[in-house]
Amino acid sequence: MKRFTRMIYKNPDEMVFGKAKFPVSQRWNIQIGAGYVLPEIKVAPVEGSEESKEKMVSECRNITQSACDRAVAIGLPAFMLEQEHIFQQTNNPEWTAECTQIQAETLENYHDEYDIKISLRATPADIRLEERSPGLRESDYDNKVMESIEASAANGASDVAIETIGGKSVSDYGIARGDPKAILFGIGVLGSIDMEYMWKRIVNVCKKYDCRPAGDTDCAQANTAMFMAGGLLDKDCSHTLAALARAMAAARSLVAVECGAIGPLKDCGYENPIIKAISGVPIATEGKNAVCAHSDLMGNLTAAVTDVWSNESVYHRQEMGGTTPEVWLQATGYEAALMNTALQTGQEKVLRDLYTLTDKYRDPQGLVLAYDNAYRIGEAIVKYGNDPYLRSRAAALEAGAIINEAVDAKKMYLTRFERDSLDSALKIFEGLPAESDQFIDECLRKYSRKIAEFDPKSYEL
Amino acid sequence: MKRFTRMIYKNPDEMVFGKAKFPVSQRWNIQIGAGYVLPEIKVAPVEGSEESKEKMVSECRNITQSACDRAVAIGLPAFMLEQEHIFQQTNNPEWTAECTQIQAETLENYHDEYDIKISLRATPADIRLEERSPGLRESDYDNKVMESIEASAANGASDVAIETIGGKSVSDYGIARGDPKAILFGIGVLGSIDMEYMWKRIVNVCKKYDCRPAGDTDCAQANTAMFMAGGLLDKDCSHTLAALARAMAAARSLVAVECGAIGPLKDCGYENPIIKAISGVPIATEGKNAVCAHSDLMGNLTAAVTDVWSNESVYHRQEMGGTTPEVWLQATGYEAALMNTALQTGQEKVLRDLYTLTDKYRDPQGLVLAYDNAYRIGEAIVKYGNDPYLRSRAAALEAGAIINEAVDAKKMYLTRFERDSLDSALKIFEGLPAESDQFIDECLRKYSRKIAEFDPKSYEL
Amino acid sequence: MSYEELENKMDQTFIAVRYNVEIEGAAIKPEEDLDVVNIIPTEEPFRAIALAVLYEDRDASLANVEKALANDIPPIDIINKGLMKGMDAVSLLYTKGFYFLPDLMLAGDGMMEGIKECEKVLGHKSETKGTVVSFVAEGDPHDIGKNLVVMFLRAGGYEAIDMGRDVPTVDVVKAIKEHKPIFVTGTALMTTTMTVFPKVVEALQKEGLEVPAIGCGGGAVRKDFVESFPMSVYGVEAYHAPKLADAIVKDKKTWKDLRKEYADIVGEFVSEYS
Amino acid sequence: MSYEELENKMDQTFIAVRYNVEIEGAAIKPEEDLDVVNIIPTEEPFRAIALAVLYEDRDASLANVEKALANDIPPIDIINKGLMKGMDAVSLLYTKGFYFLPDLMLAGDGMMEGIKECEKVLGHKSETKGTVVSFVAEGDPHDIGKNLVVMFLRAGGYEAIDMGRDVPTVDVVKAIKEHKPIFVTGTALMTTTMTVFPKVVEALQKEGLEVPAIGCGGGAVRKDFVESFPMSVYGVEAYHAPKLADAIVKDKKTWKDLRKEYADIVGEFVSEYS
């Protein structure tokens, strides 16, 4: 496995939505990152659809057909449909097979009739449970995940993505207690180890089919921190600490690309701009059109360098304006159209900068993901590119420096809680050992004892 | 009453979002059209809330509080809350009073605590029924509407708006049958007559209070046409005819301003850009963040010269990302933030042009509302400014010319249905009498007979 | 860069595809459509009568009917073999996407004109497939959807009693008692007026009355709401109304069947019914 | 214009106001907060024990408790007059917005450590306000919400049985039989796993079992869904859990009461309960 030790982008200004250094081609005449932005639609299966395979297949078909109907009704030239599997789909790979197949068929019909460009993303669920022996590796659940990935690839998915959960037990502990060391260990070390285990296999499976290995997000860790951080007035997780967690997540999610994933990276990876800067792969992101799913503090900023623009996920039901697959594809479709107009008229950098500046100082989490700062974090990562521990730590330190500079420049203002937790985290990180082995040893000793769910065997430690 | 016979804007390029020639000031430190765009949130009361005054009051309070909570959670500097009354509120003015009061109180608390700028818009329902004697004038329903407007003004609304329905009986007939003459009569003549009747009284009521008379939309007519026109593949109303109806609607909705309404004009008036060009008042509009309510074919274009950006209306219920007042305020709030960033950085004209060009050629309805074309239609209207009939006709002819020029330039492509209905409508309009009286006479003779609901007495004809 | 310069840089199809234009086939004469050929009678005077409806020519329609009546053609035949066949063809062309709503409305006007002439000779109302009662919920002024429903029902051969809008719930119940409809259609466009539907059902149940089905539709009405009380079925498109009525009349379907078989009955994918 | 130039033109407060910073009051010492003064005992050694919890000092907490036990202070008093008071103050500061979740977690760790010491002396588990069973629905891996619920319940003086995540429904029923909880909390973050809740209720009903209430919460769970079956109440925030439990234990509230009085019971505006 080749680690990234240099940046693919030469400077941040090169980065812009709709264009990636390494565009991806898929069936049905789709190119991603090749000069246009694709809108994405994703809808959660309705309650009850999990009761039988037939219901789930019909649900998947219905979501697909509604999305297609609206796409042609409003003239979208292209779109991506993602299906995030629920437990039952992944746990029963034949469900995966049939669901994927009906979706592929439906999409192909529209492609044939209207010449519309379509991409189908399948996202099997990572149903592994660390606390249930034998844990993350070679358990029954682990096998089902791989079988489902293969069933997706074999039955018409244009690409597969996943949100793996390696290291979650430790990072959860760290996030809830504001313990920066646990977060670094959970994300930077354990997360990266598990990524390698998963992604080498995923890439091998995809090679057998006309299906691309896309990417993985640190939903289980950095998004948990972001969720707990919540709005400006919430008090469950410091927003500066969440910003550091995000920076570390980039070092972790990069591993998928190092194993052969080619993008577009999955939508809920808010760390994706950093990975794009490092590796040049196209990315999916979400923001102001994902308010149905959750509230973030950077609804525009996340569009700045995106290639696929997503609604994250929404209940499957009726709105006054149509069904939710219709309504939310229209939402992301119109935003993508705006970006494409900018690309066509050569104004993409202006729009990118407006997107960015709208949220750059709304919250420290947005600040570190502004494309210029994302690039800086990327540089910090590749500097220590060969060592997952050191590169996550470097990412966190750089994110801290970025926040502190903005504070000094009187552009970012922090609450006491944010200020204190940042200072304390940076102090801890600065004092950590320079050797990975030593850090791992320390952490194993400390956290194996404190965290019941954490099982070093799941990471071959 | 002074009719507009000259344009307030000297050229289309002067028009941009967030700025109006005549900004409006309201309580709670709000300025509209004074250099920033306000997001608007509107939520339909849940089923069952109509059962009692107590339920409706509690529903209104709840919507308000949720919206405020999210506004401060994501750092919005300002927003507008609109409450569109349902039948029971308007029909029972004491409901209006109490609902408005609780909303004003709740907003004021947030204003006091957070220094957030807020505007409260009340939109009483036009519950008059032309077919139920004595019709639109001096019926019981008519009185209730005025009482509700007064109750809104007296109990804390920052402004009042309304969607009056004069002329609907005839325009409905015309829209369903593709009869351009009926549409012109219904919108241009009957609509304008009824507007005058309503708006002179509304402006007088508002003068008594710290409440602004805002505006009126042609929802009942032009939006009905737009709704029937639907998506690209729908077949209920020709999109070219809907475009002409929209142009006529501008001539009709302008009457509110001529009677003393000062804006921001109400969100669902897609004709508002034309009226802004003519009169300089600020406007509310809706588009890509109103997909919850309906699908239009110009989700970005409608933002180009807006001052208040609305979600139209959504079910009151839970999303994964919070309650709908929260979620949809966040949606409009983030878009308004983008526009405000553009204003701050001097890039507003670039963003305006991107918004416009994204939809200019998606559909003929968007084409005629692109700000340059909206301006042209405005010029056609003021040229015949003193005559409601002639100015609506001129608006329609100009809209037709705009579409035909775009077709000739090979920028707009029409279906046969659109082509034929446009040709036929323009031919009919060109052949109409040059005198209002003669046109009215002809129409009275023709449509009184054919349309059971139409009652000339409602228009003093 | 100026607006014009920006505009000139654009390739519009990159942003928005006008699929309506893209997929439009060649223009054909309506009577040459293969399915229409099978519907329009070959025998005169019925062919001329049907074609006048197909061509939306109200005057010609009237003249044809008058001539046929003068020639002692039975009014029932004029209606069933002529006017209705023309309208069937029109409906079909609408479903196929060649005809548009105004075509339907104008053809319908022509057909109704002809039927009225025939009824004058008959001395009574002509037979219909059945009676339907249509209303807009109390407190609701939105009536275009209802108007379309009524139009489609009439075009489909039903007698549709149009009760108008903002109709007091008691009046709806009264009308149901009076007309004993095979189907009731209710339209509401607001969350706060769709609550009338369960009230109608309750009132009917109290009086021990039943109708095969109440179709509830309109802008803000949701399927989950409509299915939360009995006797009702969620209606999606106005042109589904006669198909639902047909299913009731011809296939004796109940509201329970309609809920289950909706998409099959209307013969197309309906997003709300997966 | 370059990115930097654009950025330099901006007045950020025009776009986004950092209300968290704007409304922040002056820093105060936790023990000087007026409400905290009323909670923390003045008498030693209880004051020192409570303050150690308030300061989230696990080592000091343990040392204080050991000293007090050595001095023959009854373990029950150490828990109730010392440790729990400290935790009450911490919870209060969290509610007031001065303390944050990590404070709660760390103070909780300190408290638990102290309680364990006391229990060693007691020879059995200390009395709690009651037992609660907490689980994450079968097929659902999301567990942070549940972890918070468990933490808040424990901080509030309840024995919370943490069953983990992806818990087979039969095991939940078994645990309820075994522990006879005064309250059950279920967490599900997916539309397709929240359907476990009514199944639990059904299983209980089949066996003729009842619990005062099952609180159902989590990301994708909606109130309307939870209220579509009996015995359940929709839970919004994790810190509401002990308040709901208190209402059950102290005020004998049933699930029906909880549904009706939720906002009052938790003492704040709750958007989902208007």
Ligand code: B12
């Ligand atoms: C045009 C319009 C108006 C016009 C109506 C003109 C007219 N000719 O009817 C006017 C201006 C009068 C109007 C007024 C108001 N409106 Co209005 N209006 C609309 C709008 C934009 C379009 C409605 C329409 O004509 N659609 C086209 C027709 C053809 O559609 P349809 O009736 O739904 O019918 C279709 C199907 O539903 C089906 N169908 C209908 N019934 C049945 C039955 C059966 C059996 C079957 C099979 C099918 C079927 O057939 C049709 C398709 O083929 C809707 C938006 C929306 N999303 O629906 C808002 C909307 C309905 N209005 C709304 C509101 C709030 C109002 C007002 C209360 C606003 C105010 N305060 O002024 C007032 C009402 C005042 C009052 N008296 O209470 C809200 C309702 C929100 C809510 N509470 O649920 C909506 C949803 C807009 C929004 N998102 O805010 N409105």
Ligand code: B12
């Ligand atoms: C982080 C996250 C993950 C992480 C979980 C990490 C973790 N530590 O638990 C990981 C990566 C594992 C994950 C995985 C998946 N996820 Co996920 N995830 C999320 C996310 C972004 C945040 C969840 C979270 O931790 N929130 C913070 C906690 C504190 O909130 P909470 O649990 O809701 O608890 C709060 C309240 O609900 C309350 N509460 C909870 N229970 C109770 C009980 C009582 C009694 C009371 C009073 C209160 C209460 O207390 C808390 C607040 O104080 C949500 C988004 C969302 N809107 O919720 C999606 C979300 C839940 N995930 C979703 C999906 C689809 C998945 C996957 C299926 C995706 C996939 N195919 O890979 C997988 C699951 C795989 C599987 N095994 O089936 C969807 C579910 C959609 C649906 N079907 O309904 C969501 C909604 C995102 C979305 N909009 O698409 N996810």
